[in-house]
Amino acid sequence: MSVSATVTTSRSLLSEGNAAALAALRDALGSGATVSDRELDRMALAVDASHYLHAPDAVMRARSAADVGIAMRVAAQMNWPLTFRGGGTSLCGQALSEGLTVDARRHFRNMEVLDDGRRVRVQPGLTVTQVNTALARYGTKLGPDPASSIACTIGGMIANNSSGMTCGTTANAYRTLESMTIALPSGTVVNTADPNADDILRSHEPELVGVLERLRDTLRGDKYRADIERRYAIKNTMGYGINSFLDYDTPAKILEHLMIGSEGTLG
Ligand SMILES: Cc1cc2nc3c(=O)[nH]c(=O)nc-3n(C[C@H](O)[C@H](O)[C@H](O)COP(=O)(O)OP(=O)(O)OC[C@H]3O[C@@H](n4cnc5c(N)ncnc54)[C@H](O)[C@@H]3O)c2cc1C
Structure with a gap:
């Protein structure tokens, strides 16, 4: 029996921009955090249960939600792709990255x-x-x-x-x-069980709250509501869970439910 894999890319050298991003991340995290660009660590997370091979530039073993927030903020500022990694059993390559892979399992x-x-x-x-x-x-x-x-x-x-x-x-x-503790791309960390979660979001993430409320009000209108209800009456895990905008009223609860199925793209 022969086994073949779709090999896309496994860069071994950091581009100048990504090297600067890696340095900025190490600087922001301070001592104690593990961010590795060793070949062994990169290759260990270059595969998941899919048939793709993508070696990340670096691997970070986050120790806390605060670490994750810092990584997200630096990656967003430096335009450096960031992907989370759990068990790596995804079948479509969504646990692979060519930028920074954040191990959200070990600690x-x-x-x-x-x-x-x-x-x-x-x-x-x-x-x-x-x-x-x-x-x-x-x-x-x-x-x-x-x-x-x-x-x-x-x-x-x-x-x-x-x-x-x-x-x-x-x-x-x-x-x-x-409820859920969410680290957002800006670095804001919010626990939706906190009674002040909406206030925290409003003060730290006013733009995000504005978008969530605007989408909520739009999607609840006659034009979309029935279609969304119909699509989520059956099992539906496609794309973002936009039924969150109908089922929940407040920004924190909408965001919390949008996170489900977002494949790490929102936080
Ligand atoms: C043998 C086998 C059987 C399977 N059976 C099923 C099945 O019955 N039903 C089913 O739905 N799927 C199934 N799957 C697919 C897969 O196992 C599941 O989707 C699984 O839940 C993925 O979890 P993981 O920890 O491996 O996540 P990963 O593959 O590591 O990551 C999944 C996604 O979540 C993101 N992510 C990981 N951790 C976090 C975090 N802390 N915060 C934000 N984002 C994060 C990653 O970036 C990635 O996009 C199966 C896969 C295999 C190999």
Whole structure:
């Protein structure tokens, strides 16, 4: 049997601009953070479960949401592509980058079971199976059930809006997620469980809030509403979850639900 792969590019040298971006990132993060452009680290994340090969310029092992915020801000300022990486089980190449790959798994593995297993507070780097194993003693489990649950992470599952054979339209991430900590491209970090989340967004991200509110008001009009309702009455994981604009009123809740299925492009 022979196996072939679609090889696109695996640059080994940083362009001048990307070298400057890497230096700016290291500078902004200070000591302690790991940002590597070693060949070994880059090649280790050059493949995922898809048939593509894309070696990133550098790999960052984020330690906290604040680190992620810093990386997003620097990458946006330096026009340097940034991609998050969870378990790398995506099938279409969305966990690969030619810029900076941010490992959102290694240092994000804490979990707290709440309310006798009816709720769970989870960092994005745990696998679905790890969370379900902890919940098993309470007789509960997460709603989404991708077949890759032994390897895929909570962050990747939410960012892909992954689901499986049993969760349907009622037990998916969109229906079962309660709140989320989001690092935005500007570097703003907001926890949507914070009662002041909307105020924080309004003061730090006025443009974003303006866009969200304008889209919400437009999409709720007669021209679009029925079509959106029809498209999301069935299982639909295509593109951004624009039903968020109909289902939620406030900027923080709309954004939180838009994140589901956004493949790391929004935060
Ligand atoms: C054998 C196999 C079976 C599968 N079965 C299913 C299935 O039943 N149902 C299904 O829907 N899919 C399935 N998949 C596809 C894939 O496993 C899922 O989509 C999975 O949830 C991806 O999770 P991951 O942790 O591997 O994410 P990754 O592949 O690492 O990343 C997925 C996307 O999320 C982004 N991302 C990762 N972490 C974060 C974060 N913390 N914040 C923001 N963005 C982030 C990445 O940039 C990327 O765009 C399967 C894949 C395989 C190989």
